Amino acid sequence: MTKLSLIAVCSSLMLGVSAPALAVDFPHLTTSGYGEVVAKPDMATFSVSVVESTMTAEQAKSKVDDVVGRFLNSLKQAGVADSNIASSNLYLTPQYHYPKDEKPELVGYRASRNVAVTVKDISKLNQFLEVALVDGINQIDNIQLTVSDEAIYQEQARQAAIKDANQKARSLAKGFNRDLGDVWEIRYNNSNTQPVLLKSMKMDSSRMESDSYQDASITIRDRVEVVYKLED
Template identity: 65%
Template sequence: MRAVTKWAIALSSVASFSVFANPSFPHIATTGYGEVVAKPDMAEFSVKVVETTLTAEQAKQTVDKVVEDFLASLKSNGVEADNFTSSNLYLTPQYHYPKKGKPELVGYRATRSVTVVVEDLSQLNQYLDLALADGINQVNNIRLKVKDQASYQEQARMAAIKDANQKAKSLAEGFEQELGPVWRVNYNMQNNQPVLMRSMAMDAKSEASSYQDSTIVIRDRVDVIYKLDN
């Protein structure tokens, strides 16, 4: 085998090189990517009630009643208390700004939010219907998730490791070098975002089946430096 001077074969993004201090021996640096496609089986959604009235007390009472009714409906439909939370009241004065003169106080806007974890995705529409019936007037978002996130993440991680190894072997063979042992591994678990459905007003019907046909792509990545034997 030919002698190898101090050089490196690198297959990675520019960002990957900033991760490693460049070693002084012959090496190959690769970045492995892995992903797993999963079907969501649970969800988390956040809804909000917004009311504007002439007085602060009236706005507060209206919003509090809607939230209390919705929480009661969730409980009566079997949702555990650990699976929903409600925010504190947020109250802001509303002003009219005439072209001339001082701003005029015209009322108060009160808002409260409720976040619900749905253990069974098939019940998501049911809970959204409850929110609508109880006076909730905004859906902030719907996040689709998988219960066994750790298992899917492990599959994506192993796929990333396999990808890094395959790239390193291919490069070594292509340049007629002998791949040595792994010298360094840099791993930071990918921050996978759940599928986020669009925000909507409660008076507009959403596509009932849109989230049921969705998939979640869980990704992972690993940066590896291999020694080259010469």
């Protein structure tokens, strides 16, 4: 089960400062509330590349298509749905040698294709990376770790931010011997969640054994500003 921890983050407080766009001509108090939820990633997306350079365009295309075909077939046999696989079209470019003071010489062709895979169960990530290695994939472009229920965690972070703002407002009002009135204005800008990105790597067996992603965590943040009236 995903472990969550709510973190109360210290924030700056403003007393008697009005909103830039609105003139507030009554006693008021503004607080900024912050909330965080720390979640363990439970799914991942990774993208791989197949790159081949040969003397002819036909050979380069054939080699790349063969590798991608084997990889896609292996993924489907492992139970990966078509909707979780995205394969790009073939990209073919001529390769030239540029001798000094001479015309460029065609020396071959470079073909490449990319495949992106969404892994719904993060415990199977290494399995799919090993499949890529066996099938001849020669480059991992990136691995992105995410959470499947991000909206739930974002709501928890938002509620934590609201609670933080309310607690600070009550504390400030009490400290200045004032009574906290109604909420006059709420300012909210949704915070974006940053997934965990792992670096690209060449496909080799020694580096495939790393399970460091299993210790990763994702921090989901939210923030709210609230303007309260102060009672006389």
